[in-house]
Amino acid sequence: MTETPSTSRASLDAPSSGPIPQFDFNLKILTDSYLSFFSERKRVEEVYIDSLTKLYKKVKAIDSYLDDRSELSSTRKAWNEVRDNVERETQARQAFLNTLSIDVLNPLSAFRESQDRTRKRIKEDLKESSTSHNEFAEGQLPKLKRTYLRKCQEYEDYKAMATATSPTSQPATSFQESFTSPRDLKQQIPLTKSITGPQPLRPLERRASVGTPANRNRSPSGSGALSDLAHQGKRQLNQLMTFLDKGGNASGGSRSTENSARAVRAKREAEDADKEYRKAVHWNETLRLRRAKILEAAYHSLERFLLEGAELVKSVLVKYTDNSIATCTTLTGLATHARSMVELISPQNDTSILSANIPRSLASSIPKPILYYNYQVGECRDLVYGVSMVDYATARGVPDGEIPKIMRLCIQDVDARGLDFEGIYRVSGRHAVVQDLQLQIERNENKFSFNTVTDDVCSVASLLKLYLRELPEPVFRFPLEERVKHTKELEHLSRVAAHQDKNKMDAKNLAIVFGTVIFGEDEIPTEGMDLLNIQSTKDSLMEDLIINANILFDDHAPPPSPPLPPAPAGEPVPVYNYGSVHTRVTNISFPSEQGHPQQSSEKDFAPPLPPRPLQSIHPASRTYNNGNGGSNGSSNTTMQPPKDPGDFSQPGPGLRRASRRVSPSKLSTRGVARASSMHSVPSTPTSPRSPTSVSAFTDSISDRASSTTPPGSSVEHS
Amino acid sequence: MPPTGPAPPPINVKLLLIGNSSVGKSSLLLRFSDEQWLPEDEASATIGVDFRVHKMEVRGKKVKLSIWDTAGQERFRTITSSYYRGAQGVILVYDVANRESFDALPRWYAEMETYVSPAVVKIVVGNKLDKMRLPPFTHTDAEYSRQVSTEEAAAFAARMDSLFVKASAKTALDVRDTFRMPEPGEPGDDEPDWP
Numbered sequence: 001m002t003e004t005p006s007t008s009r010a011s012l013d014a015p016s017s018g019p020i021p022q023f024d025f026n027l028k029i030l031t032d033s034y035l036s037f038f039s040e041r042k043r044v045e046e047v048y049i050d051s052l053t054k055l056y057k058k059v060k061a062i063d064s065y066l067d068d069r070s071e072l073s074s075t076r077k078a079w080n081e082v083r084d085n086v087e088r089e090t091q092a093r094q095a096f097l098n099t100l101s102i103d104v105l106n107p108l109s110a111f112r113e114s115q116d117r118t119r120k121r122i123k124e125d126l127k128e129s130s131t132s133h134n135e136f137a138e139g140q141l142p143k144l145k146r147t148y149l150r151k152c153q154e155y156e157d158y159k160a161m162a163t164a165t166s167p168t169s170q171p172a173t174s175f176q177e178s179f180t181s182p183r184d185l186k187q188q189i190p191l192t193k194s195i196t197g198p199q200p201l202r203p204l205e206r207r208a209s210v211g212t213p214a215n216r217n218r219s220p221s222g223s224g225a226l227s228d229l230a231h232q233g234k235r236q237l238n239q240l241m242t243f244l245d246k247g248g249n250a251s252g253g254s255r256s257t258e259n260s261a262r263a264v265r266a267k268r269e270a271e272d273a274d275k276e277y278r279k280a281v282h283w284n285e286t287l288r289l290r291r292a293k294i295l296e297a298a299y300h301s302l303e304r305f306l307l308e309g310a311e312l313v314k315s316v317l318v319k320y321t322d323n324s325i326a327t328c329t330t331l332t333g334l335a336t337h338a339r340s341m342v343e344l345i346s347p348q349n350d351t352s353i354l355s356a357n358i359p360r361s362l363a364s365s366i367p368k369p370i371l372y373y374n375y376q377v378g379e380c381r382d383l384v385y386g387v388s389m390v391d392y393a394t395a396r397g398v399p400d401g402e403i404p405k406i407m408r409l410c411i412q413d414v415d416a417r418g419l420d421f422e423g424i425y426r427v428s429g430r431h432a433v434v435q436d437l438q439l440q441i442e443r444n445e446n447k448f449s450f451n452t453v454t455d456d457v458c459s460v461a462s463l464l465k466l467y468l469r470e471l472p473e474p475v476f477r478f479p480l481e482e483r484v485k486h487t488k489e490l491e492h493l494s495r496v497a498a499h500q501d502k503n504k505m506d507a508k509n510l511a512i513v514f515g516t517v518i519f520g521e522d523e524i525p526t527e528g529m530d531l532l533n534i535q536s537t538k539d540s541l542m543e544d545l546i547i548n549a550n551i552l553f554d555d556h557a558p559p560p561s562p563p564l565p566p567a568p569a570g571e572p573v574p575v576y577n578y579g580s581v582h583t584r585v586t587n588i589s590f591p592s593e594q595g596h597p598q599q600s601s602e603k604d605f606a607p608p609l610p611p612r613p614l615q616s617i618h619p620a621s622r623t624y625n626n627g628n629g630g631s632n633g634s635s636n637t638t639m640q641p642p643k644d645p646g647d648f649s650q651p652g653p654g655l656r657r658a659s660r661r662v663s664p665s666k667l668s669t670r671g672v673a674r675a676s677s678m679h680s681v682p683s684t685p686t687s688p689r690s691p692t693s694v695s696a697f698t699d700s701i702s703d704r705a706s707s708t709t710p711p712g713s714s715v716e717h718s
Numbered sequence: 719m720p721p722t723g724p725a726p727p728p729i730n731v732k733l734l735l736i737g738n739s740s741v742g743k744s745s746l747l748l749r750f751s752d753e754q755w756l757p758e759d760e761a762s763a764t765i766g767v768d769f770r771v772h773k774m775e776v777r778g779k780k781v782k783l784s785i786w787d788t789a790g791q792e793r794f795r796t797i798t799s800s801y802y803r804g805a806q807g808v809i810l811v812y813d814v815a816n817r818e819s820f821d822a823l824p825r826w827y828a829e830m831e832t833y834v835s836p837a838v839v840k841i842v843v844g845n846k847l848d849k850m851r852l853p854p855f856t857h858t859d860a861e862y863s864r865q866v867s868t869e870e871a872a873a874f875a876a877r878m879d880s881l882f883v884k885a886s887a888k889t890a891l892d893v894r895d896t897f898r899m900p901e902p903g904e905p906g907d908d909e910p911d912w913p
Contacts, residue, residue: 099797330767
């Protein structure tokens, strides 16, 4: 019996296995995991909503200010819709936030609180029941047991003594027993109270899970014990009376009766102690059962906690995910709506308002042009002479490949009337006529046309030459687009040349006439050449160009000779000796900007700059001019220009010199090479690039050159 | 708003569609905004809340309707109830051939009134008028007994201080009127073409 409490205590109070720790653990999950997550989730959502709201208000204020003045463009309309979507998204998010509170957090915290209360109550009950049981099982019960055992022993002792003095005296014992019992009663009453009094058991029925109430009427109630005693006392009084009657009759032998009376009393006491002990054992069992019931109920509660918890978490998560889906669907709907609005943006329409107004705005804000006022003829609408072709094209919006009207008209006219005219382009027109024509065309270029009756073809030819001469930059200074224009002119010249039998202007003559105006009169390096040589260089080049115009400018013309075979490996590239003395394939050098070698040496890879004016004060030019004695083409002193980087690959100084000497042909060759490879970087070192086209060109030139002049004798050209 | 500027901004009106599930809220909206109708097997239950913008002119005034079409399903009740805020008009839809959906209207009113001001314009719409069987009845009594009579619904709407209209999203009957009626500033205004 004494072991039971200790074992039960061991099983009940072990800290890890009881229901309370499990309650704690699961409550912790509920609090630290779910509740803390969703509180934080809610906070995140609140911050987001807050930010969205602020964003919307701010942009809305700005927009209403910006959109105040005019009809909204389709872009702005769509934008407004997209922006308003932010407000709608805020609503959707707000709805989601509400569901977090209503569907998730509130049920979870309510559940947590109720379970927390349950846990507290269970803990108290468990503690109280186990304490009362333990206290009774370890305090009261052993004491009563000991009392009972002692009383039994006492009785045995007295009985032994009584049998030693007098054999039997039953009445005395009965008297003793009944006589001493009132004293025992006094002991007995507090004793019973000590069992029942301090521990009024709580009714266990309040817990639904506990089926049977542990606290039956098993313990002796105080009133029941007293009535028992009263009843007993009456009986004992009767016994006392009979005993007194008997005692009067039998007066001797008091010693033996005393002993036996003690024995009787001891027996009575032992019996009482037994009764008490029995009651206590029973009471202890009651406490134990109650404790077990409470424990059982605690486990039931835990079980229900887990079940309800899982059910709740499930339903909460279902709602949470449902609401997430719903929110996302709503947001998708909003985005779809915005998308359809964005589709309505029409960039053309939005621009059309401005586009319609641009001409008017321009007309009102661009200042009027100030025209050239000629002393003789007055105001001239068009400046043609002395204006570079680029400026001309830019100012009039001339499309690519078109040539100035003056050129077109002159060429047409000469084509029509002058091809068979002897000395066309050589014979000058009358100066007055030419000047008059020039002024006429400048007064109003659009209205100008030749009068075939009054304007003689020589004047027309002179007009063209004048135009070309007056160009600020020579024609062939420029890359592609200008060159294209001159295709027409060269074709024209070649047509003129084709009629040489009549007009006595063969290619050579034409070249002499046009070489200067087309290439410019100056800026040709004159290293080691006399004036005649320079001139002849230009002329022969021009001549080549005129003769080969068909080949050069006809896109469909087949190459006159097959491309050169590649040089055998390991052997130096041979220097081909055909062409005029001035055309050397190996000497082509792209980056050296004609007339400005310094520049190219400094900026190898920079795009070519337009040429400096002749009288430039730029130090580079000055150096150059000084080195040349400041004269254009009149010096035969050896020039000392800075190193030309384009020549670095050249084999030796001699060839290098050659390359410089033939720069006009360099130019022309370069032009063709460029034409074939359009906008290739101009400053790339040259020789290897586009070999076929270069060689094709040089071939064609050299064919012609070698047929007319023996190699090396350039003088013969002139 | 008086048209002072060159382009007066349109009046923004927030409308909310509520009612039991599958009474045809989304169909009404689809018919109204896109002139379309999806047969029952193609239409799916709304998830959460759908949104549409519709621009129209009411008596020369530009009105921009923002229509929030809520899900009728119970599981979305919490989230849909959050959309009442700021609504100027609430359209309560029921199915004329489904008494249950009509009987649920008081609950919808109760929910609505906890969120919106009493001044909000309320319209009761009896949808699926095409399903309504008119006498002489050729169908079973059970089917008839599930119907909600126009008189009963009109009386109910009047009692709830609401407008009443019958409509059919399928046949496009009176759908425009439904959305045209809740004009701000004129609650309870008699529409000339209101049946």
